[in-house]
Structures are given as C-alpha cells and as structure tokens.
Amino acid sequence: MDASEVRERAGELPREPGVYQFLDARPGTEDATVLYVGKAVDLRDRVRSYADPRGQRIRRMVERAVAVDFAVTDTETQALLLEANLIKRHQPRYNVRLKDDKSYPLVQLTNHPVPRIEVTRDPEEAATVFGPYTSKREVETVVKALRETYGVRGCSDHKYSGRDRPCLDYEMGLCTAPCTGEISEEAYADDVASVVRFFEGETGVLADPLRRGMEQAAQAEEFERAANLRDRLETVESFHGEGGEAVSSQTDERAVDVLGVSVEGDRATVARLHSERGQLVDRSRHRLDAPGEAEGATGSGEEAGGEVLAAFVAQYYAERDLPDALLLSERPDDPELAAWLDAEGVSVRVPGAGREAKLVELALKNARRRGGGDDELGALAQALGLSRVERIEGFDVSHAQGKAVVGSDVCFVDGSARKADYRRKKLTERNDDYANMRELIRWRAERAVEGRDDRPDPDLLLIDGGEGQLGAALDALDETGWDVPAVGLAKAEELVITEDGVRNWPSDAPHLHVLQRVRDEAHRFAVQYHQTVRDEVRTVLDDVPGVGPETRKRLLRRFGSVENVRTASVSDLTDVEGIGEKTAEALLARL
Template sequence: MPDGTEKTAATGHEVIQGYLRTLDNSPGVYRMLDAQSRVLYVGKARALKKRVSNYAKPAGHSPRIARMIRETASMMFLTTRTETEALLLEQNLIKQLKPRYNVLLRDDKSFPNILVSREHAFPQIKKHRGAKTEKGAYFGPFASAGAVNRTLNQLQKVFLLRNCSDATFESRTRPCLLYQIKRCSGPCVGYISEADYAASVADAVRFLKGDTTDLQAQLAAQMTEASQAMEFERAAALRDRIRALTSVQSSQGVNPRGVTEADVIALHMEGGQACVQVFFIRANQNWGNRDYYPRVGPDIDEPEVLEAFLGQFYDQNDPPRQILLSHPVENADLMSDALAQKLGRKVELVVPQRGEKAELVDSAMRNARESLARRMAEGQAQAKLLDGLAEAFDLDAPPARIEVYDNSHIMGTNAVGAMIVAGPEGFVKSQYRKFNIRGEDLTPGDDFGMMKEVLTRRFQRLLKEDPDREGEAWPDLLLIDGGAGQVSAVKEILDDLGIEDVPFIGVAKGIDRDQGKEEFHRPGQRPFALNRNDPVLYFVQRLRDEAHRFAIGAHRQKRAKAVSATPLDDIPGVGATRKRALLAHFGSAKAVSRADLADLKAVEGVSEGLAQKIYDYFHERG
C-alpha cells in the first residue's frame, strides 16, 4: 500500500496518473495534498484505482475539482476492509484535517438532554449536556438549552419533581419557593412519600416517551375518584396537573401523530452558500430545530452536501431510528449501514414524497430557505461594515479576522484576559479565548502588564504553530480596549516579537467617557473620532462590548471557582464527585481535615488507598 509521502515539484493530473500503477480496486480513503503537504481533499472510494483514475483525466471536471487537481502535488492512500469502514474513516479525517475542498460542518456543539437521575431516592430532573456517565434516563436531543428549559419548566408544573442538587436537597429544613408556587412537591422536607414521588417520576418518564393519552386518562380518572371521595384539594391539584399537561402538549408546536422518532433534515442552497435545517422529533413531539451553514463551493450538488453533513453531524450525535431528508444522498446504503453500526440498530434514510412526513420536510425546507436568506442579507451588511472599517482605519483591505482584547479583574484579583474574534460572518465564538493571568511580578491592577502577557502568549503561539502565516489564525486587525498608553504597550510587544505588519487600534472613551464619543488611537498618529451616526462606530462599539462581556464572564467564572475552592482540590485522586461526597459526609473541608482514617474510609466512593492519601495530605502538612 503506497503512502504517497514522496514530494514532487509537479502538480496536476499527471502527478495523479503516476499513482494508478500502484493501486488496486480495494475500498479505501485517499488524500490529495498540495506542494506544502497541506491536505486539500479527503475522499472515500468503493474502488480506489477506479476513483483516482477519474482525477487523472485532463478534462471533464467541474471548476472546483479542476482547481483542486491543479493544486495536487501528492496523494496518500489507506485501504479498508469494507466500504462502510471507508465512509467512517473519511468523516473522521475530514473532521480532524478540515480540508479546503471538502464540505465542512462548522458547528459541532453537543445537544442538551433531559436527565431523570436514578442515584437518589427522590430523583432529580435536570438539563444534561455531554457524556452520559450519570445513571438515569436520558431524553433528547433538544435543539437548544432554551427548548430544554421550557420543557423542564412545564414538567415541573405537571409532575412537581425537584430540580435542586443533591447537596441542596440534603441541607433543606423547610421547603423552597418552588414548593410555594406549586412547582415542586417538597420531598426535601417529607411533604410527599417516596412511593408517591416515584409514581410522579414514572408519569414524567411516560410523558417524555410520548405516552400522553393514557397518562391524561389516568389523571382524569384519579381526579374523578378524588372528587367522589370528597378529597377536593387533591382533585383540584390533579385538575391543575391536567391543565398543565394540556398546555405542554399545545406548546410543543408541530406534533406529528405518525412520526414517533426522527430527525427531519432539509437542505437549501443558493449563491454558493447552504443552510441545513434539522428538526428533532421524539416521542411524537417536536423538540426544537437548529440551522447549520456548512462550508460548500459554488459547483457542488445537494446529495454530496447532505452526505457530508450526515457523516459529520452524527459523528458525535446519536442518530434516531429514522432520518427524513429533503434530497437523496450519495451512497445511501453505506450511510445507513454506518449509522446503524453507531446506534446498534437499524437506521432508515427516507426522502418522503407525500403525507405527514413530506409535510415535515417541507416545513424544514421553508425554514432552511428563510434562514439562508436572512444570513445572506446579514452577510452583505457585514461586508459593508468591514469595507467601512478598512476605509476608516486606512487598512489595505477589509479584515477577514478581527481580534478584540480586554481584561477583567477586581483590584487585580482573579485577573483574566479575553480575546474575541469577528469576521465576514460575524462573531466567531468557537475562536474566543480566555487567558488566566499568570504573571507573579505584576502589580495588582496593572492593565498594561496584563495586556503584555496576553498578547505575548497569543503571538508566541501563532509564531510557533504557523510561522509562515499560511493558515487563517493570523489576525488582520487588533482592537485594544484603551488609549495611547495601551497602544504604545502593544507596539512594544509586537516589535519585540518581530511582528510589524499586523495593524492595531486602541479604542478609548472620550474625555467625558460618553459612549458615542470614542477616540481611536494608532501608533505615531493623532487620535481621531468617527461621526456619532456612523455605522462603523456602532460596529466597533459592538465588538468592544462583546469583548467586555466575554472578559467579565470569564472573570466571574474564575472568581466563583476560587470562592468554592477548598484544600480538597489539591489532593490527587479527589475529583468533583468525591469532593462532593466528602463535603456532604463531613459538612466542611475543615471537618475533613480533622477526620481520622476510619471515618474517611466510611465515605461512599472513597477507597482505602484514597482515604490514606487524604489523611496523609492533611497530617503531613500540619
């Protein structure tokens, strides 16, 4: 199997032709690389030799593929046992390498779920995101945290389940406000028995599984029974639960009767851009939708985009039993098989033509079309702002990447630096970074010193990772919160690093610190201002405010962490779970430090060896 690592000065179809004699028709994955060994494209093939021979032809390619072939200087190959393995490997490599000519999903955030825990006699119902390591019943995915919060709020009204943490539950001596407003049954103070609470949990699980008709009938029967027994208070409570349950169902939006579990995925393409709209249908309920804007080229077709989207989207999200699509995908059999392997049961890909399923796809398609239109309009407005920014600040070209820096601290404590990123598509939140200020020789509140540390760390890393500036991580403009002093400090920092071609601007409030009278500072030039009604001024204010918001949020997180810090954090082997167990058992870190070895061993989850470590930590220090 050739590895394709040999360098050559030549590029194009003749280079590709040279690989054909060493290839066979095994399934596998190929990579096309440019003269600098950067990956241009990752593809899969049922038969490698047959697929690569198509690229070796001098003509008959789309403009995008022809351009890619012209840039190809070498190739790499990896054979697989099956075509499905090739598909899975292709998607892993695309996600890892992010090749320029592949369709690329840019938003890979995980989705929140609802968790009904099973580790407590009175289970908690809560929002959960990330790995499903905690014992309990998971329901989801939901499209957003907002969708989860709305559903949790409604479920509290209906089933009166607690949402407080176990530590809060154990420390209560009287019911909280949620009990007073009829959102919780007060299990923390014994206002409901364990058996009755378990019945409410079972009802909530039935609802989340879609068993709402029988549940409402059961509640109605219980209400009638209570009324006949003259238990009017209980009957009124059951009536309120039925009303709340009806409200939940009516607020779910489109609730398909014939679709129990599916993702509805629709694609709309226009002007070289694409929007994919995903609706989550679970338990015959609509659990929200989210739009995605994968990176595509102008001459790519819908089946290729959808196949790439499915592979990358379900790389970290569990697929449902059925996926309803607006367009057929290439290699639908392979994709279905790959998703089935991940889920452990059959996954069906369907392009519905009529009926309720087709209506769901049409609804998703309409949302995709409208979302893309809004995004394109916003993109045009953003492009005008970037043009105006370049003109106002005498830049050579509109900046593709703007980095904005700010610091946050209270009298120098818990100091953090923050960097936000913006570009033609608005704020790029995946590129935001926070910097914990480490300098031990800094005077508390030394903003210049903090800025020096942040920028030094940022640009030293850039110089190390991309010294030739071939990637997209180098900024075209820096905006600094501050005036002439900050600008001078930044110039000194960049000069020391040998960076002379990255423009930077200091944004300072006017003499009366009134928003709208900002002054802009550049090295060696007089400060200037923009007209109060200039859109570019509003744009810069938004950038600065976003950096300030992010910096304050990072500072608050650090401060909250410091407040909750205990000596237990420094003991190897004591993570968050064991820390909670120790504090719940002893009441405080001080009590833990005084505990003898036998008491430490009695804590749930603390092994004999860990108990010895904890005991030694506190007693060796003393």
C-alpha cells in the same frame, strides 16, 4: 501544485478504493495542514482529475497544496466512513463539514440521586438531555408546568444539600422538597420518570393534568386561572410538533429521521426531525461549511443540496445509531453512501406527496429559518472585509493594581455564547495592561499553532480595549505566526479599532451589537475569575464583622468556596451556625 505535479503524483497512486488528502506541506511535517479530504473507488483516476478542477474554490485549493497523502481501504464503504472521520477530525476548509449546532436550548435532568431539571445550552456530561428546541420561551413554559405538576426540584446541588427546612419553591408548589424528606426518594423517582416520559413524546403525561385543572378552575369560576392553564395547555400540546400524526406508514419502522437542507452560498443548514414509534420527539439544526464547488458540484440547486445531504449523513451517522428510515428533501448522489445505507438496512425515501412529504416540508422550513445572528454576522463580516465571522473569541484582562492578574477567553458561535469553549488564565503579576494582553494572546496563539488547543481557529479575535491593547495583541500574533484577524473595541466611545484605522459605527448597528455582547461577556468572565483568584489569596470573609475563624470554616465547609458564598441568599447564609440575618446581609454587601 500545478497540473503536471498533480498528474505525476496521481500516477504513483494505486487503482484501489481509499481516501486521499491534499496537504499544504509534506506528509509528516509538523505544521502540515489538511486542506481537503476525499474518497475514491479508484485513487489514481480520482486524484488525476484535480489536474483540471472545475470550480474556482477547488482550483485555489490545488494551487495551495504541496502534497497528496492517501490511505487504501478494502471497500468503498470503508472509504466513505474513513473520509467522514477525517473531515470531522481535521475540519479541512475546502470540504463540506458539519458544525454541531449547540446554540439551541436543551432540557437536562442531572446525574444525581435526586435529579434537578434545568433549561440549559451547556449540559453536564452525565446528564439526561432532551432537545434541542427552537423556542426557549416554550421550553421554560413546559418546564414550569412539569415542576408544578410533578414537583421536580430546580435548585443547585449546594442549595439542596444540608437543608433543615423546605425553601420557597416548596411553598409555591414548584418542588416536593426531597431535601428535607417531605417526599421519599422512591416517590420522587416516579415523578422524574413521568417527566422523562413527557420528553420522550408522551404528551398526555402533562396535558391531562393541565386539562383537568383548567376544567376545575372554570367550574369554580376562576376564569383567570382557567385562561392561564388553557394557554399553557396549548403550548404543551404543540411542544412535540406534529407528533400526533404517524410519521411512517411502515409498521416495522420504529425510528425515522426526516432531513431537509438549505444551501446559501458557502453555508448550509440541515434540519433533522426524529421520530420514535410514529411520534416526533426531537428536532435539531446543524450548520455546515459547504464549498459549492467541492467534488465538482455546481454549488447551487439540487446538486449542491444532494452533496450537502450526502456529507451530512456520512459524518453525522458515522458515530450515531442509524434510524430504520431516512426521509430526505433530495436524494444524495453518492453510490458508496447508498450502498452503505442499504447494507445497514436503512430505507431511504424522497417522498413526493402525502404525510411523509408534509414532514419533509416541515424539515425544509426549519432548515430555511434564519436566526437573528445570520444577518448581523453577515453585516459584521462585510464591514470588516472578511469572508465570514461565525466564530468570535473575546479577550479581556482583570487585576487589582497588578495583583491577581487574570485573562479571559470567551467564545461566541453564530452570535451565541459557547461556554464549553471558554478558557481563562492566570497571568504574570504586573500593572501593565498592554504587556498583560500580549501575554494572554501569545498564550492562545501558541496553543493554536502547536496544536495544543482542541478548539477550531476563530474567524475573529475581539480585544477589549483601544489601540494599545490591540497593538499588543497584534504583536503577539506576529511573533507566533497565528494568522487570525483581530480588532479592538474601546469602551468610552464604542469605537472599533482595526489595523487599518478606527471605525465609528452607528450605535444601533446590529454588527456593533455583536461585538459589544462578546466584549461585555469577556469582561464579565475576567472579573469573575479575578474575584476568585483574589479570594484564594486573601479570603475577604476575614474582613466581615461577626465572622471569625470558626464561622469562616463553617461557611466554606457548607458552600465549598467563597464564590458559592457570594451567590448564596440571606436565608441560605442564616442556615449556617453563627450567622444571623444582620451578619448575612453584611457578608453579602462585602462580597
């Protein structure tokens, strides 16, 4: 759209509050994409201002736009919340948009009558989840200390069920063995409640038993054990950060969130510290795409930070409970946001000194902290001539001479695996790697183009293979019209294959290591699925000496699938009637 077209469209809009959307096709068109979403007190005046946009990025957006759609709201607050919902739904590329950071470790207690405790990055939907936390090592230390103190199980559900004697964890003091009735479910539930209290901020639930154990070990002159407990105690006492200090001096503020923002170019990070009843009990980091010139901001300094915080608060709390107070590193310059928070009774403060200012500084340190993935992903984008490479999808095909042909689609975000976004597919049975890869990429591309895939488009596709596999993938992209860059990674010499030629990067290049991690995970996931499909076709249990039809039925009844049999231990297998140690070892060797 040129300036005259923008003014003409703006003249058709009402002088009322609402939300407007710039589109790259006419409203209602099947392939229309939302480029930008904004809110306005006066729709006509706000859209007319885009006839002469200040920044280059917004100017490019307007030039690409074909139409403007809008929705009128009753109030400015309704416009604020509708804008936040539309941004989260459409993820328009020219908006500041929140990207939930799921790459940090969490602790979950599973939704089971006898819950299991586990450190994970991909929690179960119905689990009780705590975190995220910034250090996996510290989380694992704390979880082990909790298990030694309260005996909460760490085994999988299939290993828990059907046992007739406790496992090694019981002998090591890591579990109280509810599986065999060594502890009642009621008593076990009390121990789980103590674990929950610790993660909710009651540090003494774990620190006090550790301190007593350390003192007893010292009195018994068991100095090595005492030193080990001392180190563990230090980790436990620092686990909740500065949780020992009161976060707020306002006695009626039970829940307080502290937000700090860091903006680097067109990317931003907001760190959130959450307190309940004066103690910090949670911390998280959230990545945002932050077009610096959106809404006319300069893209740097306090203006950009204030804009990012305004976008974050609106989008993050639109679907969550608001705290009693927000402590911010910068004040968002958004009257509608301020009115909404005031109407909801939220106190907004930008502290300049004292305890609250220290907490804001802590949030800023968390926001500015750079992960190892930032530099290597930036180097990868630069090496490939791309603006960014935050989201990578890796593809591989696995089969046995054209039988049980499957494809994998794994996803990495900010350098870490995003297993919730993994996909896999059975493919046509044929012994043709190029045709198989073409079918796999075409399947992914068609789902994306037709809007049937709920994942955002990746910044890069990585194909496991050389020129042939990449060529097949590019053919599929051309046929479907899915505009996503793709490269291949050949195993033999670790050469990066692009449309423009072959790149031979140094073996110690961090950006090469990123691609290798994605490639190896795509391969692992494809082989795993191939084994599962192959086992569905012809159960390999039949080939093991000593395993007849009845024993096979007992194995599958006990473990549920061949895949679970494959991951079982010798002791688990010998628990099944008819399986001795020799047969168990032969079974695992065959699988």
